Amino acid sequence: MEVLDKTADVLIVGGGAAGCYAAITLAAEHPELRVLLVDKAGIKRSGCLAAGVNALNAYITPGHSPEDYADYAAKDAAGIVRDDLLLTMSRGLNEVTHRMEELGLVILKDERGQYVSRGWRNLKINGENIKLLLAAAVRKSQNVEVLEQVSVVDYLQADDGSVTGAWGVGVRQEKLYFLQAKAVICATGGAAGLYRPNHPGSSRHKMWYSPFNTGAGYAMGLRAGAEMTTFEMRFIALRCKDTIAPTGTLAQGVGAAQVNAAGERYQHRYGNTTSERLYAVVSENLAGRGPCYLETEGITEEQQASLERAYLNMAPAQTMKWRETGLGPASANVEVEGSEPYVVGGHTASGYWIDAARATTLPGLFAAGDVAGGCPQKYVTGAFVEGKIAAESAAAYAKGQRQPALPPAVRQRIMARVSALLKPPAASPLFTAAGLEEAMQQVMDEYAGGITTGYRYTERQLDLAAKHIGRLTRLSEDLRAADGYELVQLFELQERLLICRVLIEHLKARRETRWHSFAENLDYPGKDPALEKYVNSRLEAGKVKIIYRDLVKRGEWYEHQH
Amino acid sequence: MSISIEPEKCIGCGLCTEVCPGNLLQVKAGKAAIRDVRDCWGCTACVKECPRDAIFYYLSADLGGAGGRLYAHDTAVSLTWQLRLPDGSEQEIIVAKNKANAY
Numbered sequence: 001m002e003v004l005d006k007t008a009d010v011l012i013v014g015g016g017a018a019g020c021y022a023a024i025t026l027a028a029e030h031p032e033l034r035v036l037l038v039d040k041a042g043i044k045r046s047g048c049l050a051a052g053v054n055a056l057n058a059y060i061t062p063g064h065s066p067e068d069y070a071d072y073a074a075k076d077a078a079g080i081v082r083d084d085l086l087l088t089m090s091r092g093l094n095e096v097t098h099r100m101e102e103l104g105l106v107i108l109k110d111e112r113g114q115y116v117s118r119g120w121r122n123l124k125i126n127g128e129n130i131k132l133l134l135a136a137a138v139r140k141s142q143n144v145e146v147l148e149q150v151s152v153v154d155y156l157q158a159d160d161g162s163v164t165g166a167w168g169v170g171v172r173q174e175k176l177y178f179l180q181a182k183a184v185i186c187a188t189g190g191a192a193g194l195y196r197p198n199h200p201g202s203s204r205h206k207m208w209y210s211p212f213n214t215g216a217g218y219a220m221g222l223r224a225g226a227e228m229t230t231f232e233m234r235f236i237a238l239r240c241k242d243t244i245a246p247t248g249t250l251a252q253g254v255g256a257a258q259v260n261a262a263g264e265r266y267q268h269r270y271g272n273t274t275s276e277r278l279y280a281v282v283s284e285n286l287a288g289r290g291p292c293y294l295e296t297e298g299i300t301e302e303q304q305a306s307l308e309r310a311y312l313n314m315a316p317a318q319t320m321k322w323r324e325t326g327l328g329p330a331s332a333n334v335e336v337e338g339s340e341p342y343v344v345g346g347h348t349a350s351g352y353w354i355d356a357a358r359a360t361t362l363p364g365l366f367a368a369g370d371v372a373g374g375c376p377q378k379y380v381t382g383a384f385v386e387g388k389i390a391a392e393s394a395a396a397y398a399k400g401q402r403q404p405a406l407p408p409a410v411r412q413r414i415m416a417r418v419s420a421l422l423k424p425p426a427a428s429p430l431f432t433a434a435g436l437e438e439a440m441q442q443v444m445d446e447y448a449g450g451i452t453t454g455y456r457y458t459e460r461q462l463d464l465a466a467k468h469i470g471r472l473t474r475l476s477e478d479l480r481a482a483d484g485y486e487l488v489q490l491f492e493l494q495e496r497l498l499i500c501r502v503l504i505e506h507l508k509a510r511r512e513t514r515w516h517s518f519a520e521n522l523d524y525p526g527k528d529p530a531l532e533k534y535v536n537s538r539l540e541a542g543k544v545k546i547i548y549r550d551l552v553k554r555g556e557w558y559e560h561q562h
Numbered sequence: 563m564s565i566s567i568e569p570e571k572c573i574g575c576g577l578c579t580e581v582c583p584g585n586l587l588q589v590k591a592g593k594a595a596i597r598d599v600r601d602c603w604g605c606t607a608c609v610k611e612c613p614r615d616a617i618f619y620y621l622s623a624d625l626g627g628a629g630g631r632l633y634a635h636d637t638a639v640s641l642t643w644q645l646r647l648p649d650g651s652e653q654e655i656i657v658a659k660n661k662a663n664a665y
Binding site for chain 1: 564580581582583584585597599600601602603604605606607619621622623624625626627628629630632634641643645647653655657659660661662663664665
């Protein structure tokens with residue numbers, strides 16, 4: 001197998017929203033640093049923004065403050081947020097928005113040249129090409145080298161635990177990459193594919209979140225000893241039925257209310273946080289009043305034509321469905337359903353436990369975007385801000401470091417491990433990575449609160465989930481790969497199994513129901529004031545250690561105790 | 563949810579393989595091919611990228627699909643989406659790139 005070495009001052013793992021913004025920040029502010037950006041696919045369309053995005057959901061409009069935004073996010077998450085992270089994120093939202101406009105993003109303006117907002121924190125854009133604009137800006141950056149179609153597997157660490165790079169494998173060819181750097185930014189995104197999806201057969205990847213975001217950054221961090229937070233605040237998206245297209249465009253755009261099969265508006269019975277809007281649909285269905293819809297019937301033809309274009313710019317399936325059936329939103333209400341659960345840090349708050357500089361608990365490792373925890377509702381612009389903060393922090397850290405040197409023994413160990421995985425098995429294998437992934441998704445669905453159980457679970461079910469995930473993890477260790485692509489799939493399965501294992505422990509540790517549907521524990525149906533805490537975790541000697549931490553509230557700033 | 567490649571139109575240029583966020587597309591024997599249609603997210607990056615309009619997008623039967631084919635033609639100023647329905651009819655939606663969504 002071919003082995004390639006690369007060195008840089010700053011290594012960015014993941015070229016999505018946060019990673020690309022980190023790269024262009026380093027290009028603008030630190031042209032003297034050598035930056036290496038590595039992505040599993042091609043950065044032109046990789047990550048969450050592949051199809052585009054319908055709006056910028058985080059922006060501070062005139063008359064509002066970053067504090068307002070932090071308050072809104074805190075309320076939506078029933079208090080389990082980091083105020084220091086939300087404030088530092090919110091303060092940067094407008095600056096990154098202006099930068100994106102400079103890069104070519106079309107943002108709707110009125111005749112006075114002011115942005116037109118949708119509500120008090122959303123801007124209307126044409127986001128179809130947002131990833132192309134970011135990727136083009138990265139490519140223009142002279143101090144940034146882009147390495148594509150390379151899947152990073154694990155960090156490289158010095159004896160003191162500090163992170164000194166990462167290693168990965170080629171997706172297209174069997175190549176092994178050692179990427180050494182003075183500082184590393186993790187921007188790999190969150191985790192999809194843990195639970196059985198809405199359409200487990202021929203459309204198994206038709207999901208809200210990118211199915212190619214496998215939670216690699218979480219798994220790498222856990223294996224390296226980093227602390228994680230709030231995995232148990234799962235995100236479940238309320239989407240248009242079957243197409244899994246966004247509902248916010250209908251709800252906020254044309255003011256469509258949720259109605260049940262009898263045409264009753266029911267939202268007021270459930271509250272109006274993100275999780276409560278989903279819980280309302282689940283509850284109405286369970287009570288026999290489904291299906292549920294967004295009430296679009298009666299909108300004008302002009303509104304319908306605008307919606308068709310808006311959906312083509314982010315989720316073409318929805319426009320296609322309207323045209324194929326001949327029933328557009330003006331003539332038929334749009335049915336809605338919940339997705340399967342995900343672990344993300346951009347909508348909910350799951351991810352690395354970081355300080356306000358976006359430093360993780362491992363020296364030399366910084367995190368931004370969906371992989372970073374404690375800062376929900378950051379969305380695309382918040383991911384940009386975190387990319388910027390992480391870039392500045394990583395640059396400052398890198399300046400005090402020497403170029404690391406990988407010990408030959410570590411290199412040999414990794415090479416031997418990868419070679420062994422590519423060796424044909426002695427006997428014909430009983431299981432495949434795809435088969436074990438399917439089994440994992442079924443376990444999570446049935447025993448850890450998936451679609452099948454209306455997102456609800458009991459402690460006894462979680463114990464069963466843990467047992468089965470343990471079994472599947474052991475089986476995964478016997479898998480072998482025939483080529484680079486299969487090798488990546490094998491590593492992705494193992495990442496997901498580890499995240500499932502940690503997620504189950506988080507769900508067990510939150511002995512309450514703080515958020516309906518997102519973490520609905522039937523043994524503890526109410527909120528417990530004693531659990532106004534973060535549930536954090538770390539792998540210690542192969543075991544998941546749960547750590548409860550006190551909330552960081554307004555005026556308080558968390559600092560790592562290294 | 564998936565895409566389909568029309569081999570008679572494909573010139574094997576490989577542009578689609580560079581933009582698939584899941585690395586699902588390969589050029590095999592001079593033609594683009596998808597590893598497994600079940601693994602497609604439906605982002606339509608390849609549909610927009612193809613210079614020969616040789617890739618279309620369709621709704622699988624389990625998503626309520628009815629056999630329509632959606633093509634996209636990308637220019638500097640607009641994205642033209644063309645829907646071909648099984649009855650032979652065609653519909654076109656042009657989305658201007660300099661225009662923001664109304665919603």
